[in-house]
Amino acid sequence: MARSPSVLEHDWLGASRAAVDGLRLVLRAAGTRDARVAETGTRGEGGDRTLVIDANAEAAVFAQLDVLHDAGARFTAISEERGTVDYGAGGGPPYVVIDPIDGSTNAKRGLSHYALSIAVADGGTMADVVFGFVHDFGPDEEWHAVRGGGAFLGGQPLGAVPEERRSHDGRLELVAIESARPEYLAEAGDGLAAHVHRLRAIGSIAVSLCQLAAGRVDGMVALWRTRAVDAAAGQLIVRESGGVVTFTTDPEGEPLAAPLDDNDARLVLAAARNPSSLAHLAGLPVA
Numbered sequence: 434m435a436r437s438p439s440v441l442e443h444d445w446l447g448a449s450r451a452a453v454d455g456l457r458l459v460l461r462a463a464g465t466r467d468a469r470v471a472e473t474g475t476r477g478e479g480g481d482r483t484l485v486i487d488a489n490a491e492a493a494v495f496a497q498l499d500v501l502h503d504a505g506a507r508f509t510a511i512s513e514e515r516g517t518v519d520y521g522a523g524g525g526p527p528y529v530v531i532d533p534i535d536g537s538t539n540a541k542r543g544l545s546h547y548a549l550s551i552a553v554a555d556g557g558t559m560a561d562v563v564f565g566f567v568h569d570f571g572p573d574e575e576w577h578a579v580r581g582g583g584a585f586l587g588g589q590p591l592g593a594v595p596e597e598r599r600s601h602d603g604r605l606e607l608v609a610i611e612s613a614r615p616e617y618l619a620e621a622g623d624g625l626a627a628h629v630h631r632l633r634a635i636g637s638i639a640v641s642l643c644q645l646a647a648g649r650v651d652g653m654v655a656l657w658r659t660r661a662v663d664a665a666a667g668q669l670i671v672r673e674s675g676g677v678v679t680f681t682t683d684p685e686g687e688p689l690a691a692p693l694d695d696n697d698a699r700l701v702l703a704a705a706r707n708p709s710s711l712a713h714l715a716g717l718p719v720a
Contacts, residue, residue, distance in 0.1 A: 455493030490533035536637030545571030552665035560689035565666035600630035642667030658699030
């Protein structure tokens with residue numbers, strides 16, 4: 434499919450930052466645990482029960498998409514809650530892939546690390562993502578990347594990312610996992626023990642990928658199948674930092690062919706600093 438040369442002509446970074454400002458108001462208004470666990474009584478396109486803060490956060494993002502559309506941008510939005518919304522692109526690319534609150538369990542329980550994730554793509558797969566933005570509201574960190582233009586933290590280039598660290602016995606020193614459900618951990622336990630020294634369950638796929646991009650962890654793996662809205666932005670940030678990502682367990686498969694435009698698709702995901710480590714993580718069992 435031909436790629437649109439005009440995708441990055443629009444101010445996606447400015448719109449993303451404005452959406453963060455809107456989300457801050459939403460989160461401030463829902464300052465108590467009771468307010469954050471309140472449900473709308475409906476389910477989003479991803480199948481999960483929709484929280485009031487999810488719906489309000491999504492509205493804050495779509496308000497900024499409305500501004501871009503009014504300024505001439507044409508695209509198809511794909512969101513966790515609303516599904517597909519046509520902004521004049523006829524349901525095709527460019528795609529804007531949105532998770533208003535990735536890590537919503539953390540957000541509703543008052544735990545750190547929950548993020549706005551926005552990706553813009555000129556085609557229908559992970560390989561086609563041209564812009565990725567993640568704002569982690571816990572430490573108040575902004576991450577973004579432009580395809581071929583590098584990865585940024587707080588608006589500054591990430592620069593040289595440290596090499597992966599390994600324990601004295603050769604295992605990866607620290608790996609982020611999603612999800613931490615006991616049965617998934619049990620099934621992957623032997624493989625994890627063979628290749629990983631310690632685990633961190635952050636609770637947000639987008640944020641976990643960003644931690645890898647900065648070299649704060651040495652790998653990332655999802656032990657259950659995830660959705661494009663969770664990973665589209667973060668995977669570009671990893672790749673632009675020099676890391677590697679795959680959405681397949683097939684060593685001969687195309688690692689970035691996972692679809693962006695299907696909210697029903699459930700994707701495997703692993704990421705690392707180099708192909709050798711990626712192969713070990715991608716070989717773990719996935720629920």
